[in-house]
Amino acid sequence: MSEKSERPIILITNDDGISAPGLRSLVEAVEGLGEIVVVAPDKPQSGMGHAITIGMPLRLTRVEDYKKGVEAYHTSGTPVDCVKLAVDKILKRKPDICLSGINHGANHSINVIYSGTMSAAMEASIESIPSVGFSLLDFSVEADFTAAKVYARKIVESMLKNKNGDRHFLLNVNIPKVPLELINGIKVCRQAYAKYDEDFDERTDPTGKKYYWLTGEFKNFDEGTDTDVWALEHNYISVVPVQFDLTNYRLKKELEQNWNLE
Amino acid sequence: MSEKSERPIILITNDDGISAPGLRSLVEAVEGLGEIVVVAPDKPQSGMGHAITIGMPLRLTRVEDYKKGVEAYHTSGTPVDCVKLAVDKILKRKPDICLSGINHGANHSINVIYSGTMSAAMEASIESIPSVGFSLLDFSVEADFTAAKVYARKIVESMLKNKNGDRHFLLNVNIPKVPLELINGIKVCRQAYAKYDEDFDERTDPTGKKYYWLTGEFKNFDEGTDTDVWALEHNYISVVPVQFDLTNYRLKKELEQNWNLE
Numbered sequence: 001m002s003e004k005s006e007r008p009i010i011l012i013t014n015d016d017g018i019s020a021p022g023l024r025s026l027v028e029a030v031e032g033l034g035e036i037v038v039v040a041p042d043k044p045q046s047g048m049g050h051a052i053t054i055g056m057p058l059r060l061t062r063v064e065d066y067k068k069g070v071e072a073y074h075t076s077g078t079p080v081d082c083v084k085l086a087v088d089k090i091l092k093r094k095p096d097i098c099l100s101g102i103n104h105g106a107n108h109s110i111n112v113i114y115s116g117t118m119s120a121a122m123e124a125s126i127e128s129i130p131s132v133g134f135s136l137l138d139f140s141v142e143a144d145f146t147a148a149k150v151y152a153r154k155i156v157e158s159m160l161k162n163k164n165g166d167r168h169f170l171l172n173v174n175i176p177k178v179p180l181e182l183i184n185g186i187k188v189c190r191q192a193y194a195k196y197d198e199d200f201d202e203r204t205d206p207t208g209k210k211y212y213w214l215t216g217e218f219k220n221f222d223e224g225t226d227t228d229v230w231a232l233e234h235n236y237i238s239v240v241p242v243q244f245d246l247t248n249y250r251l252k253k254e255l256e257q258n259w260n261l262e
Numbered sequence: 263m264s265e266k267s268e269r270p271i272i273l274i275t276n277d278d279g280i281s282a283p284g285l286r287s288l289v290e291a292v293e294g295l296g297e298i299v300v301v302a303p304d305k306p307q308s309g310m311g312h313a314i315t316i317g318m319p320l321r322l323t324r325v326e327d328y329k330k331g332v333e334a335y336h337t338s339g340t341p342v343d344c345v346k347l348a349v350d351k352i353l354k355r356k357p358d359i360c361l362s363g364i365n366h367g368a369n370h371s372i373n374v375i376y377s378g379t380m381s382a383a384m385e386a387s388i389e390s391i392p393s394v395g396f397s398l399l400d401f402s403v404e405a406d407f408t409a410a411k412v413y414a415r416k417i418v419e420s421m422l423k424n425k426n427g428d429r430h431f432l433l434n435v436n437i438p439k440v441p442l443e444l445i446n447g448i449k450v451c452r453q454a455y456a457k458y459d460e461d462f463d464e465r466t467d468p469t470g471k472k473y474y475w476l477t478g479e480f481k482n483f484d485e486g487t488d489t490d491v492w493a494l495e496h497n498y499i500s501v502v503p504v505q506f507d508l509t510n511y512r513l514k515k516e517l518e519q520n521w522n523l524e
Contacts, residue, residue, distance in 0.1 A: 050311030211319040241513035251503035
């Protein structure tokens with residue numbers, strides 16, 4: 001088989017599920033750039049982080065007529081499970097790139113850690129597949145993906161052209177909620193130190209027992225002008241290069257020099 | 263209230279659930295070092311990564327008689343939910359440290375990303391609570407935690423003594439599965455590039471439909487002698503300092519210099 005065709009294989013996934021408009025927008029954004037295979041969860045999986053399914057089997061179902069020329073599947077698993085299944089069971093060879101999104105909602109700053117969208121992209125990066133997660137700062141199902149699509153295509157075209165040899169290449173791309181003409185361009189950023197201040201909403205159920213809803217206020221503690229939060233506030237597309245080596249080398253050095261742990 | 267007592271508050275959680283022997287071992291290991299509060303999932307939550315519960319409320323239940331002098335709760339949420347609930351709803355003030363584990367099974371190398379144990383510790387670190395996750399390289403419910411307990415206490419004592427002012431201080435500690443007398447000491451390491459080669463086991467259910475079990479072989483692709491995998495193979499306790507800033511600064515620089523993304 002001469003499966004190693006010239007056309008790149010583009011694996012697309014998300015965490016909002018197979019029926020999300022953001023997923024369809026991402027497919028439309030990159031149409032024509034390669035052979036597109038969609039493998040997405042069968043239901044929304046926001047906030048799943050890097051969860052994988054252990055102790056339960058997974059279902060994998062072909063979706064007929066998702067879009068002309070696009071091979072599509074949904075699975076019963078998490079976004080990370082989708083990437084694992086795609087690589088092991090669906091694709092005839094390792095995809096050239098993996099795209100995740102377009103997420104309905106922000107994944108800047110600390111959200112990269114909770115995000116199923118970014119975890120799926122990171123899983124692909126661990127598997128040596130250059131990857132990007134895209135998120136639009138609009139939770140709405142009817143969000144306008146026009147600008148997001150334009151920039152997603154631009155970034156993917158650039159990735160396919162500028163292969164830098166980094167097999168673990170991984171970007172976290174967020175798009176501000178403004179019309180295309182108001183976007184000031186793309187900024188390469190670092191992850192801001194910004195997080196949620198949790199405030200669980202305590203309620204009482206009909207039998208008198210307490211239960212708790214997670215709510216919280218997002219706060220940016222980072223005054224840098226080189227962060228993703230800053231860029232988005234100034235109507236830039238934020239691009240944060242991401243890695244899965246979580247080693248804190250500064251602290252490693254400090255422990256080696258100052259701690260008497262032995 | 264003079265709640266700011268001299269006794270440190272030690273928050274303890276895990277991902278194997280409230281009834282796990284590893285959790286009890288961790289409590290025993292640090293008894294006497296402070297006021298211990300346990301907040302753990304009500305069921306096993308391995309492989310949950312940094313998942314949080316969105317769209318469903320949580321239950322929080324006081325556990326009577328967990329252990330004399332220990333305040334204990336279980337929640338219906340993920341390990342990360344446990345930390346959020348503890349900080350927002352249970353503790354009278356921010357804990358001095360958070361400990362997670364002792365996990366039944368390894369969390370070295372790439373496992374740090376999938377691990378509920380490490381995600382709980384990371385959540386505390388994001389909340390500016392110095393934290394450590396402990397994992398023993400033995401999946402068994404009857405695992406022998408003797409050596410793990412000795413070294414967990416040693417590390418926690420050292421943490422409480424050497425407050426280095428780093429509010430986001432976070433360690434990933436793994437203990438080899440060998441008797442105490444065979445342990446060669448502690449090694450500060452970096453995270454190895456080692457991962458699972460997935461191989462889904464495809465089966466057919468009684469109605470003729472396919473389903474898939476996640477299986478895989480662990481492979482170390484990292485030849486460094488400064489990694490956690492190397493240390494554990496040589497009977498050392500591995501200590502990897504961990505961070506939640508996932509920015510890849512090397513790639514950031516490269517993109518700024520070489521990519522024409524604007």
